[in-house]
Amino acid sequence: MRHIIKLINQIKTYAWGSPQWIPCLTGRKNGSGEPWAELWMGAHPQGPSALDIPGEQPLLSDFIAKYPDLCLGETVSREFGALPFLLKFLAAAKPLSVQAHPNLNQAREGFERENKAGLALGDPARNYKDPNHKPEILCALSPFRAMCGFREPEVIRTLLKTFSQAAMTRKGTALSAGFARLGEALKTGEEALRPFLTALFELPGEFRRELTACALEQEPALKQAAPQHTEIWQTAAYFARLYPGDPAVIAPLYLNLVNLVPGEAIYLPAGILHAYIEGLGVELMANSDNVLRGGLTPKHVDMEELVRILKFRPFFPAVLRPCKPIPHVYTYPTDCREFSLSVIRGKGEALSFPISGPAIAVVTEGRAVFSCGDGTSRPAETLILEQGESAFITFLKEGVSLTCSGSFALYAAGLGDAPATS
Numbered sequence: 176m177r178h179i180i181k182l183i184n185q186i187k188t189y190a191w192g193s194p195q196w197i198p199c200l201t202g203r204k205n206g207s208g209e210p211w212a213e214l215w216m217g218a219h220p221q222g223p224s225a226l227d228i229p230g231e232q233p234l235l236s237d238f239i240a241k242y243p244d245l246c247l248g249e250t251v252s253r254e255f256g257a258l259p260f261l262l263k264f265l266a267a268a269k270p271l272s273v274q275a276h277p278n279l280n281q282a283r284e285g286f287e288r289e290n291k292a293g294l295a296l297g298d299p300a301r302n303y304k305d306p307n308h309k310p311e312i313l314c315a316l317s318p319f320r321a322m323c324g325f326r327e328p329e330v331i332r333t334l335l336k337t338f339s340q341a342a343m344t345r346k347g348t349a350l351s352a353g354f355a356r357l358g359e360a361l362k363t364g365e366e367a368l369r370p371f372l373t374a375l376f377e378l379p380g381e382f383r384r385e386l387t388a389c390a391l392e393q394e395p396a397l398k399q400a401a402p403q404h405t406e407i408w409q410t411a412a413y414f415a416r417l418y419p420g421d422p423a424v425i426a427p428l429y430l431n432l433v434n435l436v437p438g439e440a441i442y443l444p445a446g447i448l449h450a451y452i453e454g455l456g457v458e459l460m461a462n463s464d465n466v467l468r469g470g471l472t473p474k475h476v477d478m479e480e481l482v483r484i485l486k487f488r489p490f491f492p493a494v495l496r497p498c499k500p501i502p503h504v505y506t507y508p509t510d511c512r513e514f515s516l517s518v519i520r521g522k523g524e525a526l527s528f529p530i531s532g533p534a535i536a537v538v539t540e541g542r543a544v545f546s547c548g549d550g551t552s553r554p555a556e557t558l559i560l561e562q563g564e565s566a567f568i569t570f571l572k573e574g575v576s577l578t579c580s581g582s583f584a585l586y587a588a589g590l591g592d593a594p595a596t597s
Contacts, residue, residue, distance in 0.1 A: 176245055178547045178575065179558050181227040182235065182535070182565045187213040190473075193268035196455045200264060200316075200539065201563030210268065213458075216535050216565050216588075217261035221296075221304060221464050226567065235567055247533050248570030251590065260514035262535050262565075262588040263458040265313070270414065271451045272472030273322070273423050273430070276309035277484045278445040282465050285480070299475050304464040310511050311460035312495075314440035314518070314586070316539060319454030322410075322430040324447050324490030328367040332358070334428040337401045338411075341393040342385070350389065353382040368487040371429070372469075375422050376478050383420045390415035390424050406432055410452070414471060423470025426450065431491050440495040440516070442509045446486035457539070457586045461513040504529045515591040521583045528577040530568070530589035537565035541583035549575045560585070 186197070192212025198205040205211060215222040218236035225232045236257070243252040251259070277285060285303040294301045313321070326334075339354040356378070360370040390411040397408040407427040414424040430448060433441060435456075443449055448469060467481040468474055497505030497518060503526050506517045517529060521543060528536075528545070536543075538560045545566070548555035560566055560583075571577060579585070 176242065176569065177556055178532075178569050178571060178577065179545050179556060179566050181558060181560070182216055182567055183225040183227050183232060184565060185215050185222040185224065186211050187215065187222065189213070191267055191269040191271055193266040193455075196266040196268070196317075197264050200455070202561065203563070212266055214264040215261065216263065216537060217462060218258040219261050219305070219462050219464060224565075224567070244570075246569045248531075248572075251533060251570070255513075257462065258533060259462055259512075259590070260535075260588050261460050261462045262537065262586070263460075264537075265451065265456050265458045267451045267453050267455075269417065270453070270471055272466075272474065273426050273448060273450045273469040274466050275448045275469070275481060275485055276311070276443075276445050276463070277303070277465055277467065279308040281445075281484045282306050282308050282463065285465075300477075302465070302467055302475075302477055302480055305462075307461055307463035307465070308445050309460050309463035309465050310442070310444045310509070310513070311458060312440055312442045312507060312509055312514075312516050313435075313451065314457045314459075314507065314516060315435035315437050315454055316457060317437060317455040319435040319439075319456050320452040321433045321435070321441065321449065321454075322426055322452065323433050323441060323443060323449040323492045324431050325368050325488065326429055326431055327489045328361050328371075331371070331429045332361050334401075334404065334407065335361070337397065337404070338389070338393075338425065338428060341396045341400060342389040344393070344396070350382060350385045353378045353386075366487070368429075368489075369482065369485075372485075372487075373478075373482060375425075376470075378422060380420065383422050386422060387415040387419045387424055418471050421470050426470065433492060433494070435494065438497070438518075440497075440507050441492040442495060442507070442511075443492060444510075446484055447490055447492075448485060457516070457537070459514050459516045459588050461511070509591060511591045513591060515589050517587045517589070519579065519583075519585050519587060521579060521581050523580065523582055525578045525580040528568070528579055528587075530587055532568045532570040532589070534568040534587055534589040535565060536560070536568060536579075536585050536587045538562050538583055538585045542581050543579045543583040543585055544581045545577060545579050547571075547575065547577045
């Protein structure tokens with residue numbers, strides 16, 4: 176069996192994607208002009224990669240199921256029984272929905288509950304596509320904007336007061352009672368965030384329409400009243416143009432705005448409300464597609480289930496700048512057992528590949544030449560990956576070595592060192 180095999184990956188064409196970004200990165204032609212939102216590299220049943228083996232092209236999931244110990248190693252095979260992570264390119268030309276992901280117990284219970292209810296996996300009302308949790312890390316390949324985690328209740332109160340004062344200058348506004356209700360919800364101490372979010376989404380359509388109108392029409396006044404929060408007012412107006420009538424247009428008032436430069440990353444454990452606003456990135460997660468949405472989307476929103484799985488506490492994600500355990504290899508720290516993300520940069524010399532497998536590697540710049548040998552007289556395996564190409568790397572038993580050479584940058588997904596905390 177080969178130890179490193181090129182992947183053939185599936186594209187997801189969601190409305191918020193870009194027709195150009197992933198095609199430019201991968202060198203693949205987008206003949207349809209559809210928005211390419213994600214490219215999946217892994218073995219998830221909703222979009223498994225295939226192996227580029229001449230004459231065969233088996234699904235990676237089937238290949239691993241046939242040779243679990245050889246592909247994953249005995250320890251990982253026993254622990255997970257399948258590839259435990261999913262690697263993606265993500266191209267957000269427009270905002271993704273406000274969303275959160277379940278922890279492991281919530282996912283198992285929700286998946287079983289929806290199965291018993293007879294909901295097909297493709298049903299738009301389905302929340303749980305699999306029984307797995309979905310902690311994730313997003314590393315920026317371009318400037319990247321996101322919203323992540325609740326602000327402190329006192330900060331939300333201050334921003335809401337500024338917004339409501341601007342709203343009250345509009346003639347015929349229907350916002351007064353609604354803002355009063357939201358303000359009352361935020362006065363309940365440590366539990367303020369749960370009643371606030373619930374109250375926001377229970378407010379009637381007239382309030383929602385006025386909320387949108389205020390975000391749009393009062394943007395200049397808000398900038399003048401609180402110029403230090405200009406990005407918040409601009410983002411709320413942007414959301415109002417895209418999703419009029421959606422109460423989550425004011426999400427920037429209750430979620431933290433985060434701006435990443437290329438190479439920076441954020442790690443999101445389960446239960447954290449967030450949304451990616453714009454940018455191109457590498458995303459790595461546990462092998463799951465479970466999403467609970469909370470606005471800014473035409474898709475199914477189940478607020479009752481979202482509220483059930485959310486962590487209602489302030490959270491600001493640490494901006495991860497990679498540590499450097501060995502030369503040329505940078506690893507982003509997380510507390511998740513299912514995955515770890517590393518970036519490797521080559522400048523011509525042969526570098527030892529730092530992950531013993533299983534792993535997925537994807538080249539984002541240049542060309543990487545892989546060579547795998549076992550110390551015997553047998554010829555070494557070689558594989559060349561151009562920019563945008565990826566490969567599955569099997570478990571490398573003792574005595575097998577893998578090197579990569581050339582001028583390149585690549586991201587590598589492998590197992591983490593610590594148990595998942597969600």
